[in-house]
Amino acid sequence: MDRTTDGASPGRRTLLKAIGATTAIPLVGGAGAAAQQGGGDGRGGDGRGDGDRGRDGDRNRCRQQGCIHPFSGFTVLPGEYGGIERPVSADYTVETHVELADAEAPCGGFMFDPAGLAVRPGETVLFEGVDNLANGRIAGDHTVTAYAEAFDRQRRIPEAATPFSSPMIGPEVSWLYRFEEPGVYDIYCGPHEELGMVMRVVVGDETATDFGETAMPSEENPDPTPIGPFGAANTVFANLDPEAIVENGAIPWSDDLCSSPS
Ligand SMILES: [Cu+2]
Structure with a gap:
């Protein structure tokens, strides 16, 4: 059900957690990086958890342009x-x-x-x-x-x-x-x-x-x-x-x- 996290080896997930998902994105290559792009691959909303979502998760947390939160600024x-x-x-x-x-x-x-x-x-x-x-x-x-x-x-x-x-x-x-x-x-x-x-x-x-x-x-x-x-x-x-x-x-x-x- 979850190609992105299934495809991410435990090693990669550990790396993401260790250095932060956002900074990890430019560092990971190949299929992992492609899966992070989102859109255009028919995945849509697939109920994945937020923990390892990288860029997708960040987008949900920063709903306003410039990541100024609508409740907490x-x-x-x-x-x-x-x-x-x-x-x-x-x-x-x-x-x-x-x-x-x-x-x-x-x-x-x-x-x-x-x-x-x-x-x-x-x-x-x-x-x-x-x-x-x-x-x-x-x-x-x-x-x-x-x-x-x-x-x-x-x-x-x-x-x-x-x-x-x-x-x-x-x-x-x-x-x-x-x-x-x-x-x-x-x-x-x-x-x-x-x-x-x-x-x-x-x-x-x-x-x-x-x-x-x-x-x-x-x-x-x-x-x-x-x-x-x-x-x-x-x-x-x-x-x-x-x-x-x-x-x-x-x-x-x-x-x-x-x-x-x-
Ligand atoms: Cu005052």
Whole structure:
């Protein structure tokens, strides 16, 4: 049933495991290499396991162009932790920061900057936690998380979009994500949402924000469904008009975003 793995001798399989399937591909010759090409040989989906799939398996794991995972994105670690190169250069950069001078400001200085960003379908955004005490900003620890049922929250991303979240992004760590489906994406930082650390990405020209009603947890209803944005996040979203984001391309962070709309 399984020509590829049957044809691969135990020796070859051991070699693949030892040096990694991807780097092994250019090294193996003859029938083994031909079987790795896939397509055009009528094999189709044959129920093979993933363990020894080499290039085919990689394709399944990297469903987006450039191997940016639709759920977990791509985490860019600093060199001392392996220095894995990012698969693509980003089309846009968003800084995830704490502005020290704004500690007394309504949002406490926690921000995505810009807070509003317009991109085209298929473009990539790098969320960057660069420590820069010299300009009064420190990186802090943040996440880039979509409002979605997967996280027990109101869905505030397009129906067709995959929910996503970065891991915790600390100093000198960055996170790359590709936005595919048109529409409005509301994003929050797990630890700092209540302080207004949220942002809105508009992909393409779809600017509808009919996310529906939400309730906040209360004594009478401690576990409402769905849960919407918390605290100052509501104020920031009220100030991030999707049409204005598309018109301007980006809305930089400012403390005004954290004040009630007039
Ligand atoms: Cu944060």
